[in-house]
Amino acid sequence: MKRSTGLIHKSIFCNNHSKPLSSSRFLSTQEAVERRNHLFTLEKKRQHEKIGRIEKIEVNYKGVPKNCTLVMNKGISTPYDCARHFTEWHVETSALALLDGSVYWDMHRPLNENCTLELLNYTVNEPQQVNKAFWRTCSFLLGACASVAFKDTVPVKLHSFPGPDIRSGSFIYDIDLPSLEDWKPTQQELYTLSAEYVKFCRRGLPLERLEVGEELAKEMFVDNPYKEAQIPSIASRHGNVTLYRAGDHVDISKGPMISNTAQVGKCTVASVHKLSGSPNSNVKQLYRFQGVALPTNVMLNHFAFSILVDRAKKRVSFIMSNKSYQIFIYFFSFHRYGTIIIS
Amino acid sequence: MNQADVSKLVSKLRIRVPAEPRKLRNIKGPEGRIDKLRKTVTGLIKYERIELNSNRGQEARQYAERLISEAIRHGDCHKPTMDIADYWLLEKELIHKLFKVLVPRFQDSNTCYTRLLNAPRIIHSRNPDKVILELKGNPYPVLGSNKMNNRFLIQNVLLDAAKYDYRQAKYAEFAKKIVNKEEKIDTTETEAPSIEKQQSDDKLTQS
Structure with a gap:
């Protein structure tokens, strides 16, 4: 499987790799990714050094194998570190932490004060928040996979991804590909994107979280006009800008996200649809990448999964209200006409 | 035996x-x-x-x-x-x-x-x-309970939504069929009185 995907990848993207980079662009996608990753590392190191003297906090763990109290480092230890005190099962299956029974916390986000801790996996009784975090992470990873999947000659500008809506059937990333005017991906290209996605997830990368100031965030996303434009409004709402990193891909997201990319199991990039922007906005057109994925431990029949993939191929629009209204009308007209015929 | x-x-x-x-x-x-x-x-x-x-x-x-x-x-x-x-x-x-x-x-x-x-x-x-x-x-x-029955699990949410979509599509299909039928009935009804009228006219002429 691994070898064949590699071959497909080669055969599709080796056609005209010898073209020189266009001089109009300031940074290639790859260079920008590396630069952003470097800045992220530096900032993370700086924040870690700022802590100074290490203080201790008490974390009351609730759950299997038994309730206990852990003494951890303030501002350094994460729920992931707490999980490592128990078993490998805790480390691998925990997706999200629940603090004080109410706050959903990333597994790789440092704890700042005394709290109670529960570790949530995908099979807990009420997994809604875990599912949302999973879906959000899938969108994030779709951006990461798209930015490495294309050749250097095709610039990739990530635009944004909407909040997780699982019932829509697919996770989404809107991406601008300025050099591709009218691209309709072939089935083979979708397979390649899916293969890239699988390869990225199999690397088993932790999802790191970092809060940075507005200035630094702007500096990091200097190559991407869309992100740069979004940053001031995010910063004015939340004070800081929250960034996530998997491997060397860095993106803005509100969070929380799951613990590790290895928790993404079956996944498919199902379709890419062209969106045309409204005439008065500065965005001309975007490509909406859609996919569907399931956590690693979920065993789903391939036929059932194919139903989900077929559904993910349909374009998801945010103006759902109109469509659902039509369906609503249909439903009621069905009843009305039904009574007429009987009488 | x-x-x-x-x-x-x-x-x-x-x-x-x-x-x-x-x-x-x-x-x-x-x-x-x-x-x-x-x-x-x-x-x-x-x-x-x-x-x-x-x-x-x-x-x-x-x-x-x-x-x-x-x-x-x-x-x-x-x-x-x-x-x-x-x-x-x-x-x-x-x-x-x-x-x-x-x-x-x-x-x-x-x-x-x-x-x-x-x-x-x-x-x-x-x-x-x-x-x-x-x-x-x-x-x-x-x-050893079967935990996979929980309807909030992500695969169940996805399959549930797919089922809902499928049903809505079927309802829409039914509705369309019924609308077509009704239109046909309407057209035949509008023709029917004219025939009666003709018959009554015939009767009048006969009488």
């Missing part, structure tokens, strides 16, 4: 019965084996859930199933069944439990009366495998 049909003499158990009985090692030989099993069957009827070594659990299960099945088949007015119950249940108050509690509980069931589950095993330990033997319908918390 003269052999009796075994299935008419003995009720068929709903569990798999191995061809050979297991030897449970003890100093008294076969008699000691039966004693061990009597104790286990009594314990099962009394406590409804017990933890055992795998061998003994699997062997005792067959005797417990047979006992309950005979009790359901013949009831408490049948002398041989009463003798069997008296022999297998060491504590005599359990005979009442068998006929008054377990027979009503199991008489309508279509499956076996007991459940055998593997107990967790300590890795690299030299202890034999353990099993948990329980009567169905016991009051204890469920063991």
Whole structure:
């Protein structure tokens, strides 16, 4: 499987790799990714050094194998570190932490004060928040996979991804590909994107979280006009800008996200649809990448999964209200006409 | 040819019965084996859930199933069944439990009366495998529940939404069909009065 995907990848993207980079662009996608990753590392190191003297906090763990109290480092230890005190099962299956029974916390986000801790996996009784975090992470990873999947000659500008809506059937990333005017991906290209996605997830990368100031965030996303434009409004709402990193891909997201990319199991990039922007906005057109994925431990029949993939191929629009209204009308007209015929 | 049909003499158990009985090692030989099993069957009827070594659990299960099945088949007015119950249940108050509690509980069931589950095993330990033997319908918390039925799990949410979409599409199809039919009916109705009129006109002319 691994070898064949590699071959497909080669055969599709080796056609005209010898073209020189266009001089109009300031940074290639790859260079920008590396630069952003470097800045992220530096900032993370700086924040870690700022802590100074290490203080201790008490974390009351609730759950299997038994309730206990852990003494951890303030501002350094994460729920992931707490999980490592128990078993490998805790480390691998925990997706999200629940603090004080109410706050959903990333597994790789440092704890700042005394709290109670529960570790949530995908099979807990009420997994809604875990599912949302999973879906959000899938969108994030779709951006990461798209930015490495294309050749250097095709610039990739990530635009944004909407909040997780699982019932829509697919996770989404809107991406601008300025050099591709009218691209309709072939089935083979979708397979390649899916293969890239699988390869990225199999690397088993932790999802790191970092809060940075507005200035630094702007500096990091200097190559991407869309992100740069979004940053001031995010910063004015939340004070800081929250960034996530998997491997060397860095993106803005509100969070929380799951613990590790290895928790993404079956996944498919199902379709890419062209969106045309409204005439008065500065965005001309975007490509909406859609996919569907399931956590690693979920065993789903391939036929059932194919139903989900077929559904993910349909374009998801945010103006759902109109469509659902039509369906609503249909439903009621069905009843009305039904009574007429009987009488 | 003269052999009796075994299935008419003995009720068929709903569990798999191995061809050979297991030897449970003890100093008294076969008699000691039966004693061990009597104790286990009594314990099962009394406590409804017990933890055992795998061998003994699997062997005792067959005797417990047979006992309950005979009790359901013949009831408490049948002398041989009463003798069997008296022999297998060491504590005599359990005979009442068998006929008054377990027979009503199991008489309508279509499956076996007991459940055998593997107990967790300590890795690299030299202890034999353990099993948990329980009567169905016991009051204890469920063991080894199937957690995949939770409708909030992500795969169930996705499949549920897909099902909803499919149904909506079908409703829309039906609605369209019915609208088309109705239009046809409307057109025929509008034509019908004109025919009547013609007929009445004809009548007038005839008269």
